[in-house]
Amino acid sequence: MIILAGTPIGNLGDASRRLVEVLEAAEVVAAEDTRTAQRLFAALGIGNRPRLVAMHDHNERQKAAELVELARERDLVVLTDAGMPTVSDPGYGLVAAAAEAGVLVTAIPGPSAVLTALAVAALPTDRFTFEGFVARKPGERRRAFEALAAEARTMVFFEAPTRVAQTLADMAAAFGDDRRAAVCRELTKLHEEVARGTLAELTAWAEAGVRGELVIVVAGASRTAVPLADAVARVQQLVASGARLKEAAAEVSARTGHSSRELYQAVLAAR
Numbered sequence: 001m002i003i004l005a006g007t008p009i010g011n012l013g014d015a016s017r018r019l020v021e022v023l024e025a026a027e028v029v030a031a032e033d034t035r036t037a038q039r040l041f042a043a044l045g046i047g048n049r050p051r052l053v054a055m056h057d058h059n060e061r062q063k064a065a066e067l068v069e070l071a072r073e074r075d076l077v078v079l080t081d082a083g084m085p086t087v088s089d090p091g092y093g094l095v096a097a098a099a100e101a102g103v104l105v106t107a108i109p110g111p112s113a114v115l116t117a118l119a120v121a122a123l124p125t126d127r128f129t130f131e132g133f134v135a136r137k138p139g140e141r142r143r144a145f146e147a148l149a150a151e152a153r154t155m156v157f158f159e160a161p162t163r164v165a166q167t168l169a170d171m172a173a174a175f176g177d178d179r180r181a182a183v184c185r186e187l188t189k190l191h192e193e194v195a196r197g198t199l200a201e202l203t204a205w206a207e208a209g210v211r212g213e214l215v216i217v218v219a220g221a222s223r224t225a226v227p228l229a230d231a232v233a234r235v236q237q238l239v240a241s242g243a244r245l246k247e248a249a250a251e252v253s254a255r256t257g258h259s260s261r262e263l264y265q266a267v268l269a270a271r
Contacts, residue, residue, distance in 0.1 A: 002071045002098050004091060006084040006110020010189035010213075012043050014111045022077060022108060024048050030055040030067055032080040032090050040079070050077075060090050064097040071103050083113055088132045088158060113187055114156050117215035120194050121154075121182035124219065128154040134167050134216075141167065145174035150254045152220040159214050165206035171218060172199035180219040186212040226256040232266045239267070 003022060008014040023029075023046050031037035034052040041048070055063050055078070070076055078085045078094065084107070085091030098105050114130050131148070134157050135141040148155060159167050164183065171181070177200035185193045191212065195205055199218070226234075231252050238248035245267060246260075253260035 001075055001104035001106055002068075002094065003075055003077045004085045004095070004105065004107040005077050005079050006108055006112070007040060007079060007082055008188070009082045009111045009113050009116070010187060010192075011111075014188060015044055016108065016110060019108050019110060020044055020046065023050075026050040026077045027074050028053065028070060029077045029079055030063070030094070031078075032056050032085075036081045037079050055094065056090050060093045064094045067094055068098050068101050068103050071098065082111075084110060087112070087114065087130075111188065113158070113213070113215050116187045117182070117184040117217050118154065118156055120184060120187075121217035122196055123154050123180060123182060123217055125154065127152075127220075128156060130156045133158045134163070136163070138166075138170070142170055142174065145170055149174050150221050150251065152222075152254060154220050155218045157216040157218070159216055161210045161212060161214055164210050164214055164216070165203060167216070168199055168203040168206055171216075172203055175199060175218065175221070179221075182217045183210070184215045184217065185210065187215065221255070226258070228258060228262070228266070231256045231258045231263055232270065235263050235267050236270070 005019055005022060007019065023041065023044070026048060028051045029037060030053045032055065034054050037052055053063070053067070055067065067076060078091055080089035080091065083089060086095060095105050118125055118128055129151065135144055168183075172179070177198060179199050180197070181199050181202055182194055182196045183202055183206065185195070195202060197205070235245070235248045235252045238251065239245050245264060249260040249263040249267070252258070252263055
């Protein structure tokens, strides 16, 4: 089988007993960085020396078939540099290939930067969306945020410290200066810090410089109380400008809280 092994995101004390047991017995390990894997073994006091195979973003597609066939005969442990494989890390292509080939895939649950940040951000956690790494190019980044402006769920992003101030400024421009957010820095590590406030406040905070690994959590958009008739009229306007009815109803639903099905049916009835 293929074993996706969740590893500590900062504090080695978060390594589970099951993780240590599996690494102690592993014969083959596919690692995002073999050197990082070796350091993890040493830090956890594991004397086992399995065969290490490099599997990262640049070679996963080429390696997947070979590794799936290997996993038919013996357990293959998959490690990324930190956290759970496949979540903004290598592994998805391998899992997809294994599923298609009928090879069993399981996981050792472990620390998650996404869930840890969400838990400490002091923002709604009942519904959320993980948006991964923010686009590097300014135009792509702004367009992505504009598309998320009406998202009602709490949003979680990864970002590099060198770009966080500009990213927060772009978020403020797209979501509004007063949208609540949190920047979670160095989670589970010695210098862990969670900065909370509005996007305007956090932009000013970040301009002084931020270090370490970051997760940004942003509150979802508040749904505006809009009369049904006005919401229907807005859907009709979007359709008249070229949007498909289903997509227009979904967009207005996200902004107003009215059911997309209700809006869809109301527009059909008005024709």
